[in-house]
Amino acid sequence: MKRLLIALVVLGACTPSSDPVQESVASDPPAVASEPTLLADEIPAPAGEITVTGISAGMRVSSPLVVEGSVKSNWIFEGQFPAKIEVDGKPVAEAPAMYELPQDGSYPETMKFRAELVFEVAAETPATLVLQEDMPQPVSPDSDVAGPARTLRIPILLAPSAQ
Numbered sequence: 001m002k003r004l005l006i007a008l009v010v011l012g013a014c015t016p017s018s019d020p021v022q023e024s025v026a027s028d029p030p031a032v033a034s035e036p037t038l039l040a041d042e043i044p045a046p047a048g049e050i051t052v053t054g055i056s057a058g059m060r061v062s063s064p065l066v067v068e069g070s071v072k073s074n075w076i077f078e079g080q081f082p083a084k085i086e087v088d089g090k091p092v093a094e095a096p097a098m099y100e101l102p103q104d105g106s107y108p109e110t111m112k113f114r115a116e117l118v119f120e121v122a123a124e125t126p127a128t129l130v131l132q133e134d135m136p137q138p139v140s141p142d143s144d145v146a147g148p149a150r151t152l153r154i155p156i157l158l159a160p161s162a163q
Contacts, residue, residue, distance in 0.1 A: 081131070083131050136148060
């Protein structure tokens with residue numbers, strides 16, 4: 001009798017719960033790539049050239065996504081550089097990452113930037129935040145042809161707006 005009782009307790013512990021809360025938690029969110037692939041016309045941003053604060057790989061974000069950080073001034077042309085969110089390689093949000101010159105009018109080597117990206121998704125969606133220098137350097141000193149753009153790609157998860 002004692003063995004039968006132990007067997008029933010063990011069997012009960014192995015039976016799936018019908019608790020709807022546990023069932024909803026059990027569903028996995030969409031997968032987010034850990035290392036986004038650079039395109040043929042891109043090169044990885046060297047360490048220390050661009051820093052993004054408050055956003056990390058795999059982070060779940062909502063709209064509007066405010067992207068802030070610091071960047072080397074040679075990424076910027078006419079006060080900005082491109083920022084976008086891509087889903088399956090297609091842009092779903094684009095905005096210029098803008099900087100402000102310090103009050104003293106100096107032009108520092110590293111500048112703070114800010115971009116606001118507005119998007120709309122119906123469900124959690126894997127995406128990539130893309131920050132790219134605006135005017136890539138020529139392929140050689142005597143060339144007018146631009147080389148690959150230094151690019152930072154961060155995988156993120158877009159969350160639908162609460163309505």
